[in-house]
Amino acid sequence: MSLHLLLVEDDTTYAQGLAAELRALGHRIEHVGDGRLALAAMDREQYDTVILDRMMPRLDGLSVVEALRARGITVPVIMLTALSMASDKVDGLEAGADDYVVKPVAAEELNARIHAVMRGRRWTTSENDTIRAGDVVVSPASFRAWRGGQPITLANLELKLLAELARHAGEVLTRAMLIERVWGYDFEPETNIVDVYIRRLRIKLTEGGGADPIETIRGIGYSLKP
Structure with a gap:
């Protein structure tokens, strides 16, 4: 290409x-x-x-x-x-x-x-693809996200990462799974790119004063609280 x-x-x-x-x-x-x-x-x-x-x-x-x-x-x-x-x-x-x-x-x-x-x-969604996990709502089709009814401004990859976590709320997603599904890599890069983006998401999700909805599973990955 x-x-x-x-x-x-x-x-x-x-x-x-x-x-x-x-x-x-x-x-x-x-x-x-x-x-x-x-x-x-x-x-x-x-x-x-x-x-x-x-x-x-x-x-x-x-x-x-x-x-x-x-x-x-x-x-x-x-x-x-x-x-x-x-x-x-x-x-x-x-x-x-x-x-x-x-x-x-x-x-x-x-x-x-x-x-x-x-x-x-290049990730695609249906027009009615709205994902809810607790007070977090993600609409990949319109590239928008909310927490507690308040809009959250996210970059493209941040939105994709949040959508993936929300789709599997309550489940543990390993770093390797997130790298493959969000970044499209079939290998794990040397950088701690997942941890960097999780940190950015946490900052934006807690700007309104709410508790951090992302749980770190030490040595494994992350989970969004349902």
């Missing part, structure tokens, strides 16, 4: 090599060298996925992701960086990135991650 990708990378030599390899895999690539140019490009074009360097001049990758999500732009973002500390990965994911890859990365692996992110976004 040919995709339209935006590569945001200030190392021109590295970007040219990676872009050439991705083009050889059938993708259309646009390359820009800093965060401000990336935001401008996304104002005028639609992309299937953004491959975003973290450390750049003028505007870094974290700031770009935060700006996109603040605007309600839900394009998948894979953060590409030389930083490999777990805390750096968590920062990227909490800012709104969908995945985090340490460079240099083989084009074939990056391609697989791009398709995994895209699969995770």
Whole structure:
């Protein structure tokens, strides 16, 4: 499947090599060298996925992701960086990135991650698919969620994760199950991506002062209280 990708990378030599390899895999690539140019490009074009360097001049990758999500732009973002500390990965994911890859990365692996992110976004529901678990209500068809009758603003993957937990309220879902069903991976990534998104969900679900409805099953996974 040919995709339209935006590569945001200030190392021109590295970007040219990676872009050439991705083009050889059938993708259309646009390359820009800093965060401000990336935001401008996304104002005028639609992309299937953004491959975003973290450390750049003028505007870094974290700031770009935060700006996109603040605007309600839900394009998948894979953060590409030389930083490999777990805390750096968590920062990227909490800012709104969908995945985090340490460079240099083989084009074939990056391609697989791009398709995994895209699969995770292509989830379908019926128009009357409304899920209730206690005072939590999720409507995947309209991309909306409520708690106690109050709307909750969720990013696409946050909504999908909450919907999956709500569909199986009272059941324990392992991290591997959630990764496969929400992100579309058939492997467990090195990052603690599930824990990061659960943390984000908990913050948003308890903003109104209610008790945390998500139970942690230590060493196994999570369960939404029915």
